[in-house]
Amino acid sequence: MAPVGMKRPNRPLLNVTLDLSQVLEDQAYVGFTSSTGTLIQGHKILAWSFSNSNSSLSEALITTGLPSFELPETPIHKTIGFIAGLTVGILLFVFTACLFACLLIRRDRRLRREIEEMEDWELEYWPHRLAYQEIDSATNSFSDGNVIGIGGNGKVYIGKLPGGAEVAVKRISHETSEGIRGFLAEISSLGRLKHRNLVGLRGWCKKEKGSLILVYDYMENGSLDRWVFECDETKMLSFEDRIRILKQVASGVFYLHDGWESKVLHRDIKASNVLLDKDMNARLGDFGLARMHDQDKVTGTTRVVGTVGYMAPETVKSGRTSTQTDVFGYGVLILEVICGREFGRVQN
Template sequence: MNKHPKPLLFLLLFIILFSQSVLSVDFVFNGFNSTNLSLYGIASINSRILTLTNETSYVVGRALYRSKIPTKTPNSSQVLPFSTSFIFSMAPSRNKAILPGHGLVFIFTPNTGINGTSSSQHLGLFNLTNNGNPNNHVFGVEFDVFANQEFNDIDDNHAGIDRNSLTSIISHTAGYWPDNIKSSSKSNDSDDEEKGFEELKLNNGKNYQVWIDYADSIINVTMAPVGIKRPKRPLLNVSLNLSDVFEDEMYVGFTSSTGRLVESHRILAWSFSNSNFQLSESLITTGLPSFAIPKTPFYKHKSFIAGVTVGSFFVLVFIALFALFLVKRERRRARERAEMEDWEFEYWPHKMTYQEIDAATKGFLEEYVIGFGANGKVYKGVSPGGTEIAVKRISHENDGMREFLAEISSLGRLKHRSLVGLKGWCKKEKGTFMLIYDYMENGSLDKRVYYDCDESKMLSCEDRIRILKDVASAVLYLHEGWESKVLHRDIKASNVLLDKDMNGRLGDFGLARMHGHGQVASTTRVVGTVGYLAPEVVRSGRASTQTDVFGFGVLMLEVMCGRRPIEEGKPPLVDWVWQLMVQGELLAAVDARLRASGGFDEEEVEKVMHLGLLCSYPNPNSRPTMRQVVKVLEGKNEPCDSETEDMEAYLLQKVKSRDMWANYSQNFGYSSHPTFDDIRQSHSSSMSLSWTISMVDGR
């Protein structure tokens, strides 16, 4: 047993106290002089204020405590705690045209000088090559006023903690929580977290105080306007082990920089201790100089006065030029109107310029051609607003002018969801006309029902019937839904277009005619497409709503059978379907591809086929009206006149009656469907009648 323990105990206690006194560093600077600090770059001391940078561009300023301070316990990796506080000011230039930047950093660094640092966004801390290098052994708390995407800055007014890199491990918008605001730190709602937060603008020239404490691997950063008691809730709080960053001894101080953005960075007071966390209370926070730029009433600013003067001048010039533009435009329009024909004046609101159309179609490139009409090509284009359009270019030759006027006089004023929309027209010199339509993404119906169409694009039975309903509603609108009665006169599959949702839309009104309700069309000009022409049109040349019904009936059979009305070496489509109906084999006429796929509603298909036969019946008095057709297609079983049976049953019973098909077979047959030669022969003796027939395989 040791009988003399007390001398050893006293010796051990003396060694501990001596080592602590050697490691302890405490200082308070309420003003600076050249003996306190080591200055590098542009840093200077003026009137006891440390100025890191001024309004010089692309410079670095750094100030460090004159000697290294111990940061670790000897012979161990344990980091010593520390507490520091300082008062800073970032003052923008008085020249309002110069933007302020970039910021300052409180740092621990193993080296003196500014070698290996860059200005601008690097804050005089690192450069492009060494940023993020773990061998830097640099720790900093930045106060940054520029949002650099390369460093993932959260905004242009934030504080952040940096370890060997300018990409902060944690950051927050600069500011503080006043002590009278209850903390919501237990809430998971970020809005509650920020409730009551007071944001501080770092570079407005005002003085702010910062407190930074590190103990037990926890670092707290707090800031507030100078003179306000230290807030209880820190701005930044994070668990951070600095043992791999700190060396045994480090320099401590500040660094900042400017770039194209400039401002003055100043430190007015500074305290540091690794033994006394209350030393910050020794900083003097009153009577400090202010660097905030006084606010001048905006109307007294020279820039405002100059701006108002220059702005007024430009406004007057603009008004004069605009007035001149309006006068010239009205004169030009008046001149154009004086030169316009009557029809141009009537449809002026729909007119578009040739330059717009030329730009939309890239100068009418051949690769933009999407179709061919009787008098010209159809091009796809993109309007100045980005909308896709279709442009039909019509030649003045032949019947181009007649077709053009028919389109803009009818379709230009009609509005229905199942009609192709006419957006405008254009007349160019040398007899070229253009019509601009809504673009139909899925082309024409005929390309999706015939046997030569791509199998993948073939329409299902349900889709075909749905599209027929769309067309039927459009024809009914033409006959009864507008102020005048409109006869389309060319209803066929190639004139039915499909929009992006595969809805059917009736188009091509080049042969359309309008007349009042209750009036009879006066024209005796035979127009249409062989295979769709009603027999009475061939005999008299007169069109009526019933001739449109005939064309629609052929269309119904054409779509359901997948066959053109007239094909070489085959009986006419309508005759063929009548024969199969009489033989009780009506479904044999349905498109073989649909029958092979199966799964369609046979009763619904038979109804459509029967209705198509009735619509295309040679005797116009036996055909239903379009209103009756729509009701049957839509399944609206309404009473038919005085009959007790519904419309659908009445019409379908009518087409199946023996009298109907017997009369058809005996008196009409194949001869009821005229060919091109039939029409030409029937009118050869009457030269006063003009006629236009489309002969493209019944299309």
């Protein structure tokens, strides 16, 4: 026997001659066996040879480059490789933590700067705000091909959100007091109301001080006036459909007046503000002139708002509005829809 890496000694440590010719048969197997004591031991044979005729066979054994099972003299945590790897890991962790902290600080500063630049009304209605990038992508960067209507305060675009839902996007100019007043009226009233006969307001967006955006549920069949006044006979609504639509508008108006915690006055009920969804169900929209008041109170204002022909006489005279003045406008709508004639337009 010899330690690993050394040649077999010329003089064996143990040498005994045994005659096994009477024991072994023509074929036999040579193997090893070992045993352990009370402690755990390991027995490993790295190289061996056996021959019953060639005693020099052991000289050809490879005894160098064999694996070593001896414990290292230096512990692993004290080796150069371990120390170098641990140092690099700590430096990388510190760098990553510093980078993450810098990003958080920049984000916090940006949010503070945006809040400082916000107007008071933005903080009040912040939960309904949508990302401008989402609206811009939905309308193909407000392409002219997506325009479906033009109002007094801006254009209306059709858009498709990432989930596939179609929406109507109204872009309002912030440069005029009328635009900002209508915008705030919409998000303060319609943004809080939920009824099957009211147009759903999904949210609002503001890119800059000169651009305000409102996002509504898209009404596939447009406004009611397109189906009542000067339309093809094939598209003309039947009398039954007109009555059904008027009942739905009445349900929406009743909810505004008595179905919510505050009284909401629409102040501009007319055919062009009644929208029809894909199933031809009516939804009252355009709350740009709406105002909220406590129940059983009449507004006191000298500013006359509304559409000529739909305003009650007391509104024209004093500017005061109430639930009764909304009902007056609804009555004009009934006459128009039933007769098929628009107010103020002469027909032969």
